[in-house]
Amino acid sequence: MTEFLEVAGGRTAYDATGEGPLVVLAPGVGDLRATYRSLVPGLVAAGYRVATTDLRGHGESSTGFASYANAACGSDLAALIRHLGGGPAVVFGNSFSGGTAVWLAANEPDLVAGLVLEGAFTRPTEPSAFQSLALALVGRSPALWGMYYRSLYPGPKPDDFAAYLAALKANLREPGRLASMRAMLSGTKGDLAGALGRSTAPALVVMGAKDKDFPDPRAEADTIAAEHGGRTEIAMIDGAGHYPHAQFPDETLAAVLPFLREVAPVRNGGE
Secondary structure: OOEEEEEOOEEEEEEEEOOOOEEEEEOOOOOOHHHHOOOHHHHHHOOOEEEEEOOOOOOOOOOOOOOOOHHHHHHHHHHHHHHOOOOOEEEEEEOHHHHHHHHHHHHOHHHEEEEEEEOOOOOOOOOOHHHHHHHHHHOOOHHHHHHHHHHOOOOOOOOOHHHHHHHHHHHHOOOOHHHHHHHHHHOOOHHHOOHHHHOOOOEEEEEEOOOOOOOOHHHHHHHHHHHOOOOEEEEEEOOOOOOHHHHOHHHHHHHHHHHHHHHOOOOOOOO
């Protein structure tokens, strides 16, 4: 069931289920919190309280925010964790939200027990002119975004992928959604400068071996691990693209649960 949290400049949508240590799941740009629909049941069954949230401007969250930067979204995650009891929480961030999770760990360390960084953009970026043009184009049309989004799922797709993609495009047709997405896509992530090194929370880097958003996904994972200020593990998901949690939820869960049990143990041991 959708709940709403008032934050500076608007409100964010989330849902929470289960009992136990808190795990917060945040999606990437141009996505919905339902992207985690296949991962949540396994986390709950393992003994965790799981909250999924829509980014500001996305899903059921409001639009019209003054900022869509990682720091602004990180403040939303901080507000959610405090609202749900103060954590500390394990924060699972995919794509853009991976950088947001790093910002949160660097700036609000008491709220973060651990990080799961999946296909994460964790440092300031300077896209090429071609990349900037391409992102500007796909950010102006739900149909073009849908084509790009589909391309990030190489190989097998979830059984409900067509229905999910249709719902995603329908959401992007709502007033203000595309503008919010473009604001995130066009950001330089300058607020992430130095954040990776200042983050000392234990981290698990999850990377799809076929993630086309990175020239070399394994090299990107190694770079994050080398620059991160805390203990870092790496899990490569064979055959996966930018969304291992949706494309290969069982394999992703198998990689994530041992890390969760270490940084946020369940008192009764879970299932």
